[in-house]
Amino acid sequence: MPHLAGIRLVAFDLDGTLIDSLPDLAVAVDAMLLELDMPAAGEAKVGGWVGNGSHKLIERALHDALGEMPDDARLTAAHERFLDYYAEAPSARTRVYPGVHEALAALRERGVIVTLITNKPQAFIAPILESLALAGYFDLTLGGDSLPRKKPDPAPLLHVAEHFGVAPQHCLMVGDSRHDIDAGKRAGFHTLAVPYGYNHGEPVSTSRPGAMVESLAQLV
Incomplete structure (x- = not known):
């Protein structure tokens, strides 16, 4: 896919991007x-x-x-x-969006580093990922309290890029809100948005992401 040209690391948001929580x-x-x-x-x-x-x-x-x-x-x-x-019950009613499992599996098969950067507290991440059969896809996960600063600050994104030794220009931030897109731009990442999540009632397109897809299945 053209969205992944030159991309070695993908950072996903969680709520509103991978799962409807x-x-x-x-x-x-x-x-x-x-x-x-x-x-x-x-x-x-x-x-x-x-x-x-x-x-x-x-x-x-x-x-x-x-x-x-x-x-x-x-x-x-x-x-x-x-x-x-x-x-x-952090995942009793939570559901994975269509196309997510397929997209994550495809990225892993291509050898792309797959990470999760969410503002949700870290303590909830593992239980939710485990219950929704998503845990095995990620090389690293960061919660909103994992570092001193969280999105839209670029610090978590830069931390992930440095951790894996990947230059920001070879990284992609995928999210549903202006906070994801702003963080990605400030970190020097490419940005990709999905339109179906939570963005304070505003179209995420107003944040001018680098690209948009209707479903993450389009990354397959």
Whole structure:
């Protein structure tokens, strides 16, 4: 595929790119809100809040429920309860998008280094990948708390490129949101977007990715 010409390493986002995790995230957010005597948000709202890590997700949920920014103590406590609820069943309703298994397998067969860079906490990555039969595809995974900075900062991408000794111009960032595309551009990676994920209600095309595909099956 022309998208992979000269590419030696591919970094994938997780939520909204490889998996539809919104149902499980929304269940955990709503459980946390209800415990705090706040109205449930529902999937539609939660989908607009996903993308910057769990801490920002809960900050947005509380801001919406309270009509103002929560103080640090309230946010910390709510975030901890969200993590507890999410840990109970992080992939019960989560599904792999069509074409993902085929694309990851094809990249591995070609000898391309396959990595995962997500803003989801690291502790959830392995259980989710294992339960969805995705764990065996990745040479390295990074969560939002694996390094001091996360996407859209380019640091995680540059870390992966340096770890494998691959120059950024031979790397590709694949994601569904402006945070993925911005991080890729700032790191000097090529960028590829999918249109079906979570991007705060905006078309990811507005971030001007290097290319777009309707399905990752197009990488096969």
